[in-house]
Amino acid sequence: MDRLAVSVVGDGTGLAKTAAPVSIRLTDGTGERTGSVTLPTTGSGDGSHALTLGGTADQQGALQQSADHSVVTLGGYDAAPGSAAPNTTAAPAVPRVVGSVDAAGTVDVSTSLADAFSLRHIRGAVSVDGSGFLVAGHGGDAAASKAGVVWAPRGSSLPTPLVSGSDALNNARVPVIADGSVYVSSDRSGHAGVNLVGALDPSGTVPSPGFTLVAAAPAGAEVAHDFAFVDDELYVGYTEGSAAGIVKYVDSGSGYRAVGSYPGAFWGLTARAAGDDTVVYAVKGSEQGNSLVRLLDTGDDTLRASETVISVAEQGTAYRGVAFAPGYDPVDTPLDPEPVAPELSWTARVAGGAGGALGAVLGGDANPVARGTVTDADGREVRLTASSSDQEVVADDAIEVRRDGDAFTLAATPSAAGSATITVTASAGEGEQSASRGLALDYRVLDTPADASATVQFGMSDASAAVDVGDGHLLVADDDSNELRLFGPDGGEAVAEFDLDAAVPPLQSGEAHDLEAQARVGDTVYWVGSLGNSRSGKIRPDRDVVIRTELDGSGAATTAEVTGFAHGLRDALVDWDHAGLHGLGADRFGFAAATEEGSSAEGPRSLNVEGAAIAPDGTTLWLGFRSPLVPGTARSASAADERALIVPVADVDDVVSGAEAVVGEPILIDLGGRAIRDMVRADDDGYLILAGSADDAGDFAVFTWTGDPAQAPVRSTAPLGLEGWEGSYEAAVGVSSTADGQRIRVLQDDGTVPLYGDGTAAQDLGSTELKAFVAHDYVLSTGTGEPGGSDSDGAGAGADVDGTGTSGSEGSGTSDGTGTSGAEGTDGAADGSADVTSDDGADSSGAAPGTGGTDDDATNGAEAASPASALATTGTASGGALALAALLMAAGVLALGSLSARRSRPRG
Known part of the structure; x- marks a missing residue:
């Protein structure tokens, strides 16, 4: 033995x-x-x-x-x-x-x-x-x-x-x-x-x-790993490629010639002669719960093998290498003929998965079902049974295996949160001629969410953008892959998947587009990459992308077809900012530095887009930034004074079709020091903003906004969170209205959350099937049906409009745009941007800092900025005139002439 x-x-x-x-x-x-x-x-x-x-x-x-x-x-x-x-x-x-x-x-x-x-x-x-x-x-x-x-x-x-x-x-x-x-x-x-x-x-x-x-390596066999010589034969495990498997070579005298192969992903490998045959022991698969198999090769100038699984790795472990034991000298002895066990394998259900794992929610209505195949070369009757390694998590009698020809399904009803290994055994034959094969399934169960409206979606964890396609179905982007996935109203695994790689080939092999935002016009959806570097500071050109898809059908019948894409927005933004074409001075937003090699996408001074929406004009794309956060013009210097940034790109459909991008005047909005994590244009033409910290601190909140740069967002006072789920809120759907009391649905990016209590972040789980994210309802509570300024308790207050620099002695200002100048104005914040503030715990009086100074520098600064800021410096412009100017600046990006626009050549 x-x-x-x-x-x-x-x-x-x-x-x-x-x-x-x-x-x-x-x-x-x-x-x-x-x-x-x-x-x-x-x-x-x-x-x-x-x-x-x-x-x-x-x-x-x-x-x-x-x-x-x-x-x-x-x-x-x-x-x-x-x-x-x-x-x-x-x-x-x-x-x-x-x-x-x-x-x-x-x-x-x-x-x-x-x-x-x-x-x-x-x-x-x-x-x-x-x-x-x-x-x-x-x-x-x-x-x-x-x-x-x-x-x-x-x-x-x-x-x-x-x-x-x-x-x-x-x-x-x-x-x-x-x-x-x-x-x-x-x-x-x-x-x-x-x-x-x-x-x-x-x-x-x-x-x-x-x-x-x-x-x-023969054609299609890639990444040679472990191997073994047996007399004049050589067996090599290739772990990747279209012909991955064990390749058999024969010494031809002038080198080794490949004569046959056995498919599969084999890692560790050793072998010995067994009479006229060769016995090969190999580690099959690499995920936890993988197998140690024995192959008996009876071929001469070919590889003719029968496979027997002899051991399955326990839950939470994986086999890596195999060798003959220390102190054992393998001898050339034939193996006794053994009955051949039925073939048994899992069927992949989700993109990137192998089928050998199954996630579930305790009490869930849409828990996924595993699928597999079973065949027997001798045509014998095959018996399928299943057993659990932890009866408290899922009992044997709570596992149902159903066979339909060569296919089978496995459904389980868990009784507790936790993990277990479910082993499916296929048996055939009787007595000494019986043979069986086991197949392990990594089974993980999440606890019931605290909110009855919550659903858990499996097969991805980094939900970053989504659209409602009807009947409760959501089309969701994953910033960790190039897939769009369609999920049903009760969660579970995707009912359909749409791979973007064929239509939008990656510029760097294996890299994701890092889709973080979407903007919808009718059945057209624009999916936007983050545009920035990686967290480690690597330049990722694939993230600089806008992808246009056309939706057809609705609900479970929805399809998404890519009809165009463009690269080049990042370069347009960098050049626009570096040249100071927004009128705020060169590199006001730091885009050039943020996109250099070594600059991380983390933190408030990077470049990272996470929101997008169509502007009120119906054609301009608003980009909402997670970073940078822009220092505000309020009197204090606290982080709460930092403004979130929106930058418009005109005629996005033309850009995707090949036209040059035109970057317009920025809009700064006060979200209480928070950044934009998602933007949605509602059916009533209002806007909903998911906001949170620029870093990973969280601090999530929901705001509504008219889309008028002269009016402030209103914070919803209802807390945003879900007990037991500490992910990042990055998408909202079902926003038919922004009125008080409107019920919407919010999605978390749970990629960094250790879902199963073992310290492993969801995005690092070895099995794609176990990755998951949560979605749940949220009811807007703004204290008013009309978006406007908000004070710290959310009851609603007048909007502060701060179009330029502060004055030295804090000249007065009010929400209607009138005000008196301070005695000694400065040009420190003579922004050409429309700076819309809300009272979210800071400056909650509803009065703006003085909007105009008598100092020449302040006046010059305003004149160098924009018509909106020039109006503001007079201290007498009406709120309506200021709102109109700011709106022209944001949506009518040509309002400032050539100074306000940066044209970029799309590369896609």
Whole structure:
């Protein structure tokens, strides 16, 4: 009976990108567990290190048996469990380490690698006898130890680079020893497949290293990972590509020739001869609950294999690598013929998912149903059963499996919030000829929301923009993918999905458009990217996009077709601001600095669009900014005086169709120091604004607004929140009116929320099916049916209109636009913008700071700004005239002549 060792990541509490504990599980060839060795999670004073792996980093944790069969080895990180994703950390501060385990269970983690593989993955380690290690990974960012393969004696802390030079040589994958030589897999151009490093010397290193491709990846097979030689055959696991799977090669004398393949995503891999056949043990899949399988290859010049699942990883853990156990010398013995079990697999239900996970809400009416397929090559009757690992979460008798031909469904009724592994078993045959196969399902249950109107939607967590398409159905954008998803009125998984990639090809492969806003005109919806950098400061050109879709049908029958898109708004905004074409001075909003490499999208001085709406003229697109927040003109200098920014872009439909973008005069509105998180033009032509902090502090509130820059938004006094859900409110739908008492629906972006209580943010969950966001009703409470200024208790007050700078002695001003000038005006805030304020806890008297000074600088500043501010500086203009000027400035973007407009060439 074969004896195996499997590297296992996780301790059952769930997996994330963060560092997770590692153990070596010992099993026999049938998957029966025979022991386990836990690797240290802390270092010790004797020079021993911790060894952990990234919980969801599937390319880490390859396990190899030494050439003399005495130990198994792997690479890892000296990082505490729960600490930051270890492959993103710098070495030697977080050193990469090598661990070994012998037949007695003795663990050695005394070897560290200085700065090798800094900021990147360490993928595998191999040894002749445990006295020294050849280690492979991505070493391109190391300084002293820049290499894809290094050598380190046991107990040392200074490795020797062996394979280094080009980017391809500095980025290797898994090392294997065979017939006295070292081989390493690679996915780099010119080396994709398996490469010979060189022959070993007695010390266990390679004195004359090279990197020669000996087994090239066949077409469609990408990212070679673990592999094994058996006599003149070679088995290589390719984890990506249209032909992902195990590829079999035969030594032709002048190299290895691919002769066949077996489909699937296989990570760890080892093999031995079994008479005329070959037995391959492999880790299949990478998510928690993945499988250890045995393949019996009976082919000669082809790969003809039967697969048997021999072990399934427990809930909250995942298998990574497999090798023959320490102390076991695999011998060439045939396997006894075994009945072949039925084939069993999950069917993907959501974009980005694999089908092997299922989310639910306690008491939910629209909990998703898992789907799968089952087949039996011998045509036998197949019996399907299901069992739960936690009867309190979901009992066995609360799981229903229904079969329809080769397809089956699994529905479960949970009895408590929590997690469980549901195992579906397919059995066929009788007695000694019976065979069965198990398939694990990661099952997670959320508690019942505190608000009866709340629904939970599964399959995405970062809800960022949405439109109501009728019958309670919502079309929702996800800022973490390029999908639009259609959800039903009761939540659950999407009833339809629309992939935008084909119509709007990414400029950078794999990057999302970061859709954060939408503006609708009839059946036309404009989806707007955030336009800014990433949080880490990377320039993301795909976020600079406006996508036009046309809706057809309604409710569950809704379809969305892309009819155009444009890039270039970010450049238009940057140039407009840098040249001071808004009349407020060069770089007033800091867009140029905010879009430089290294500038984060976080904070109040970045560039980040999260709201959009069609202006009152019906053709102009208003962009609502989460950042920057603009310092206000109120007398105090508190954060509450900062204004939210709206910037108009004329004739958005023409822009998407290829016309140049025209950027108009900005509008500044007082949301009590909050930024714009969503904007919606209501059916009655009013506007609803979801507001919150520019950072991640929250502070969410709802405002209504007429859309007239001369009138202030009104804050709704009803609190915005949902107990147990701490996400970010970023979308509102169902806004037929902005009148007091109107019921609307609000959506949270729950990407950063640890939904299942295990510390893993929703957006980092390994299974897309478990990601979720919440939506619930909200009733407007503005104290008035007519939007206007608001005071701190929401009862409604006159709007403050501050079109220019403050005066030195605080000249008086009122909501009707009249006022007297102070004795010594300044030009400090002679904005050309329309600055609309509301009394949300600051300046709640309803009186504006003086709107005009007698100082020449103030007058000049106003004249250099805009007609609206010029009117305001007189101190005598009527409120109606000011409102009209400001409205022209915002919606009629040509009102200020060439000074107010910036034309940009769309790139799309």
